[in-house]
Amino acid sequence: MSTITIALSKGRIFDETLPLLAAAGIVPAENPESSRKLIIGTNRPEVRVVIVRASDVPTYVQYGAADLGIAGKDVLLEHGGAGLYQPLDLKIARCRMCVAAPAGFDYQAAVRRGARLRVATKYIEVAREHFAAKGVHVDLIKLYGSMELAPLAGLAEAIVDLVSSGATLKANNLVEVEEIMPISSRLIVNQASMKMKHDLIQPVIDAFAGAVP
Numbered sequence: 001m002s003t004i005t006i007a008l009s010k011g012r013i014f015d016e017t018l019p020l021l022a023a024a025g026i027v028p029a030e031n032p033e034s035s036r037k038l039i040i041g042t043n044r045p046e047v048r049v050v051i052v053r054a055s056d057v058p059t060y061v062q063y064g065a066a067d068l069g070i071a072g073k074d075v076l077l078e079h080g081g082a083g084l085y086q087p088l089d090l091k092i093a094r095c096r097m098c099v100a101a102p103a104g105f106d107y108q109a110a111v112r113r114g115a116r117l118r119v120a121t122k123y124i125e126v127a128r129e130h131f132a133a134k135g136v137h138v139d140l141i142k143l144y145g146s147m148e149l150a151p152l153a154g155l156a157e158a159i160v161d162l163v164s165s166g167a168t169l170k171a172n173n174l175v176e177v178e179e180i181m182p183i184s185s186r187l188i189v190n191q192a193s194m195k196m197k198h199d200l201i202q203p204v205i206d207a208f209a210g211a212v213p
């Protein structure tokens with residue numbers, strides 16, 4: 001029997017994916033928040049879910065360790081998308097990629113002056129492209145989390161990060177100075193799986209497409 005593996009990350013992507021899976025008749029046997037298992041069965045014997053770090057989802061699908069996955073556009077842009085088919089914008093886990101800086105820092109004036117800016121981010125590729133397109137000179141500093149701390153601690157003058165409500169920026173006296181792009185999560189499919197397991201995968205894509213708001 002042919003089987004399919006779906007790579008998901010815990011947290012908001014898992015929660016917002018449950019209704020989409022349900023539309024495809026797939027119900028995970030356990031919640032990864034309470035279970036320590038990384039491989040989770042479903043009500044359908046031919047379908048299983050693997051729980052991986054959000055930024056590792058494209059890698060699992062690229063190499064065929066998972067046939068399908070759900071990943072944020074932010075993660076896909078950093079990964080590059082090699083070996084992946086991206087049939088659907090699922091419109092879940094929506095937020096925006098933006099530049100933020102301390103409330104007192106005149107970002108626009110610094111850009112007009114042609115100043116060289118130090119920018120801390122987890123999203124080096126997106127940031128590099130954004131500032132290159134604007135002709136802004138930047139030194140990019142790679143971080144893995146808590147970007148908001150960087151300007152407060154004097155590591156950088158600005159950050160590139162994801163924002164939804166803006167509450168975290170506000171709590172750290174930062175303001176959004178530029179939106180780079182809107183972000184949502186995409187369904188991704190291994191290109192070989194798409195051909196070899198078409199009978200199992202296409203109905204999942206169709207059910208997800210029907211359930212996207």
Ligand code: ATP
Binds near residue numbers: 072075093
């Ligand atoms: P980790 O927390 O393991 O380092 P992560 O921060 O990438 O990984 P999450 O915070 O669960 O993982 O984010 C997963 C995805 O959800 C992101 O890649 C992004 O697409 C989306 N996301 C992140 N932050 C927000 C937000 N504030 N609002 C809505 N969606 C978000």
Ligand code: MG
């Ligand atoms: Mg996180």
